[in-house]
Amino acid sequence: MSDARSEAALSEIVALDDAWNQGYQDKDVAGLSRVLADDWLGFGAGELTIERAALLSGVPNNPDAALTFARQAIRLYGDTAVTRGSLTANGVYLQSFLRVYAHRAGSWQAVAVQVVP
Numbered sequence: 001m002s003d004a005r006s007e008a009a010l011s012e013i014v015a016l017d018d019a020w021n022q023g024y025q026d027k028d029v030a031g032l033s034r035v036l037a038d039d040w041l042g043f044g045a046g047e048l049t050i051e052r053a054a055l056l057s058g059v060p061n062n063p064d065a066a067l068t069f070a071r072q073a074i075r076l077y078g079d080t081a082v083t084r085g086s087l088t089a090n091g092v093y094l095q096s097f098l099r100v101y102a103h104r105a106g107s108w109q110a111v112a113v114q115v116v117p
Contacts, residue, residue, distance in 0.1 A: 009081065012108050025067045029059050040055075082101070083099045095115050
């Protein structure tokens, strides 16, 4: 992948990552729907898994809080990208996460997340 294509891809991933974060903050189901692939899957502590439909249905019920997302890293591996970050709510650390994005049919979408306390 050329440097120009890599830079463009990284910019797209950062924009998607920011849209994901903003969607959580705003409880914006439609916005998150555009970021998450239909086959998106989330992994939590232990054997916890959550599918896209379950995540989206719960978004409106998220507690009101001032969320702060901090991106610590972003890496591009061809048609796959990974971001790493952490989340605080009202100044209290909640979790760290590793998000996976895939380039499919000409666009990027989130395909997975691993969340750890």
